[in-house]
Amino acid sequence: MIVETGHFALALALALSLVQMVMPIWAARSGDPALRQTTSQAALGAFACVLFAFAALTWAHATSDFSVQNVVENSHTQKPLIYKLSGVWGNHEGSMLLWVLILTLFGACVAGARNSVPPRLRANTLGVQGLITFVFVLFIITTSNPFTRAVPAPLEGRDLNPLLQDPGLAIHPPLLYLGYVGFSISFAFAAAALIDGRIDAVWARAVRPWTLSAWCFLTLGIAMGSYWAYYELGWGGWWFWDPVENASLMPWIAGTALLHSTVVMEKRDALKVWTVLLAILTFSLSLVGTFIVRSGVLTSVHSFATDPTRGVFILAILVLFIGGSLALFAWRAPLLRQGGLFAPISREGSLVLNNLFLVAACATVFVGTLYPLLLEMLTGEKITVGPPFFNSTFVPLAIPLLLIVPFGQSLAWKRGDLLAASQRLFFALGVALAVGFATLAMTAGGPVMAPVGVGLGAYLLIGSAMEIVARARGYGARRTRSPAVIARRAFGLPRSAWGTSLAHAGVGVVVIGIAAQGWASEGLASVNPGQTLAVGPYVATLDRVAPRKGPNYEEAGAFLTIRTRAGDEVGQVETGRRFYPSRQMTVTESGLLTIGASQVYASLGEVGKDGSIGLRLYYKPLVLLIWLGAVVMALGGGLSLTDRRMRVGAPAKAKARALPGAAVPAE
């Protein structure tokens, strides 16, 4: 009964989203602003309905209701409860429902953000949001219904793909979807502006918190996915340039560009048309990201829902939103008045340069991902575009981008002084070079690119600290040398300044983590219990190999002790191979020992005739920095979100607290 009610709630959400879509148009026609209020109410109602539907499906999974087809296909009575719950979105139908849940959640948030969004813009945005919700709920109901009953109901389910039975899965898709779907708000704002033919700094200010929160979630989602692949897939890589990974990276890059161009638009009234186009592209890439996985065009670990029959509907959705919004853009964008101009040497100039490199990087990933497909369609030739291509094209674009990061923040708006900015950054450059050369000297004979990367990371870290110092020191007549004044001004800086600096520092941390992988080492041997294998500065001893039994799997576990070369014990590692009888699948469980930010990674290979095991060991120096850096970036974004200028519906009193003299020029 609960399942049917959930199904009904979904149908109700479909109707409400239609109301949400139509009301702003009606309000504009009839000139009755009260009708706009109905839009907000419909958005809240649609959210409540989808939430109920999602709860109903979760209930069916939690209680192992095998009369529901979706539960039969993805659950098992012996599966641990956490995976019963995360299994709700570990399949195509359920993940679509989660997608729509987040979509309506954002819609409800916009409906609730009364103070920060002008009413007309809010209603139009919600109208566009209503159209998106309508199409996706229709997609779920007609082609991917999670509430379909199984008749007759089997006694046992088929269990979830063992690779997906992992805490990583519980977190990765919701974060990723919060990111993807969050960009739908930026998209809806852009479409609303185009429909209205009006766009200004108020628009930029209204859209910025939504873009920023989506970006934070997507950053965390990608980092989580990367870490999950690192420990779950068992060969120690952390980024594979897999089409599905690229699909999540593209909206991230475009979203990063959008974030920066929105700042220029808010502060300088420039780049209006470009920002609108970026908002459209970012969400379009998010749609491609969600659906490239499901279309059956590309297959990989992620495509747990390959079904070509849905392909047509998906293609229609992509054409409707991407084609439709670009057509709307081509038609209406000329109406938007081009805003202020900018000098090349200024903060906005450097942000434009940032956009140039980000978009070029995004285009490279896009073309690289789809090129084999297009080439085969056009000429029949089959080629592969793999990691070596991306590494040799993406990295040269990323390096100049990273080099200009600290420049942007130390240049003033409107007219910056490149010489003064360079002098300010001279210190950062000097320290970075010193760090790079010191690292090179210490690791003589090792890879050359690794010290270069570490130097670049150090440059970004110091550069981001300099951002705060430069702004606190002030420009022109306000410039001061007094440390007390600088400290007072630094604390008085808006939180968004600190957030920016933190996020840029996070980039530096990621760069150091990636660069350090140049020193990673690997050991591979057949070992018997009692024998050892050395890797990097450590030695692993295989203590024993023993079977174990988990709730829904059997495991062969290898137990290792890790010691330094000098013989001091560092810790224990277990690695194993799990066999899931319900799916007849074997999965490697890698063993990780974290030492500081470095890790020793163990993974179990095949067994020899003499009973020895194939053991693969990796030493991954500072590898955790890659993901910690991403977390720092997201924290920086989060800190910016708490800035009073961005807080949704912030109370007015905050203004009185601002320190006199702490105001930032041109803000």
Place this chain on the structure above:
Amino acid sequence: MARVAILGLTAILATAPAHAVQPGEVLKDPALEHRAREISEGLRCLVCQNQSIDDSDAPLAKDLRLLVRDRLEQGDTNQAVRDYIVARYGEFVLLRPVFAAHTLLLWLTPALAVLLGGFGLWRLSRRRPAGPERRLTQAEEAEVAALLRRE
């Protein structure tokens, strides 16, 4: 009981797919093995999704790894090994696409994107402001004032 457990263990390990480079495959000469790894990192496992034969569990990847090592032991250069494998399996096997007419657009994308974008920016920065600023209407002024008050 212990025997059952050991049987179970053997069964798990035996059904386990071959896992990437196996100890038995490693060549005795470290220099040769290093070259083998270098080559196999750039070769695609034909039955997998975007995975190099070095990382893959598939039996076909194992065959290719052994083939690479076999050719190296017979004295082939790195390029000769690659050419040999491309001749047998086609260009599809290379993770790094060749630079040729049919991949020209692919390889030039980054440079084209930067150049075209840079050209657009250059044009934009040379443009002079057109016409006087439009003043806000009274309604808009009021809206701005209301928003500022709420800050």
